[in-house]
Amino acid sequence: NAGVTQTPKFQVLKTGQSMTLQCAQDMNHEYMSWYRQDPGMGLRLIHYSVGAGITDQGEVPNGYNVSRSTTEDFPLRLLSAAPSQTSVYFCASSRTSTRELFFGEGSRLTVL
Amino acid sequence: DAKTTQPNSMESNEEEPVHLPCNHSTISGTDYIHWYRQLPSQGPEYVIHGLTSNVNNRMASLAIAEDRKSSTLILHRATLRDAAVYYCIRNSGGGADGLTFGKGTHLIIQP
Numbered sequence: 512n513a514g515v516t517q518t519p520k521f522q523v524l525k526t527g528q529s530m531t532l533q534c535a536q537d538m539n540h541e542y543m544s545w546y547r548q549d550p551g552m553g554l555r556l557i558h559y560s561v562g563a564g565i566t567d568q569g570e571v572p573n574g575y576n577v578s579r580s581t582t583e584d585f586p587l588r589l590l591s592a593a594p595s596q597t598s599v600y601f602c603a604s605s606r607t608s609t610r611e612l613f614f615g616e617g618s619r620l621t622v623l
Numbered sequence: 624d625a626k627t628t629q630p631n632s633m634e635s636n637e638e639e640p641v642h643l644p645c646n647h648s649t650i651s652g653t654d655y656i657h658w659y660r661q662l663p664s665q666g667p668e669y670v671i672h673g674l675t676s677n678v679n680n681r682m683a684s685l686a687i688a689e690d691r692k693s694s695t696l697i698l699h700r701a702t703l704r705d706a707a708v709y710y711c712i713r714n715s716g717g718g719a720d721g722l723t724f725g726k727g728t729h730l731i732i733q734p
Contacts (some may be wrong), residue, residue, distance in 0.1 A: 554710075556722065617664065617665070
């Protein structure tokens with residue numbers, strides 16, 4: 512049982528480059544979300560989705576895009592990377608928005 | 624807007640019980656209380672959640688005050704592997720406010 516899988520685990524970008532962080536879950540969960548965690552801080556919600564075809568913004572959505580074409584996948588796109596986006600990114604899923612979240616192992620992104 | 628308030632850090636001894644407090648004085652009647660923990664360099668891990676009644680599972684117990692304005696996560700017998708940051712979260716189940724993580728409590732376990 513793979514749970515929530517994030518790729519890549521590590522990535523270094525130059526300012527202005529674009530990239531996509533991948534997130535996949537095999538638990539048939541409807542709710543998926545992306546968080547970022549900066550050093551010494553809690554997690555901040557970037558975007559979330561309550562089901563395929565439905566996405567919405569969280570607390571810190573600027574500079575990021577998401578889509579949810581299937582139940583399993585919820586990719587996070589950085590359109591033009593900035594040093595302020597250097598962070599650890601976590602993808603999470605749950606059966607519904609009130610049930611327990613299952614997190615991936617994280618993707619550590621450095622923007623130079 | 625701090626939805627929950629937790630101490631920044633707590634220290635306990637191995638094999639002793641640990642009580643981690645959380646205040647959520649503005650909680651609404653339909654908000655669930657969730658607890659997660661995060662070990663170094665890992666993603667958060669679900670611990671327990673509840674609505675009104677106290678809850679027990681293999682990892683911990685959750686004691687919820689009668690007025691629901693506070694709760695306590697209880698680790699019955701702490702081990703060194705319980706050293707982590709513990710997050711108490713109000714889950715309203717609605718949109719962007721569904722799960723907001725604060726800075727949590729850094730639990731230190733002394734051998």
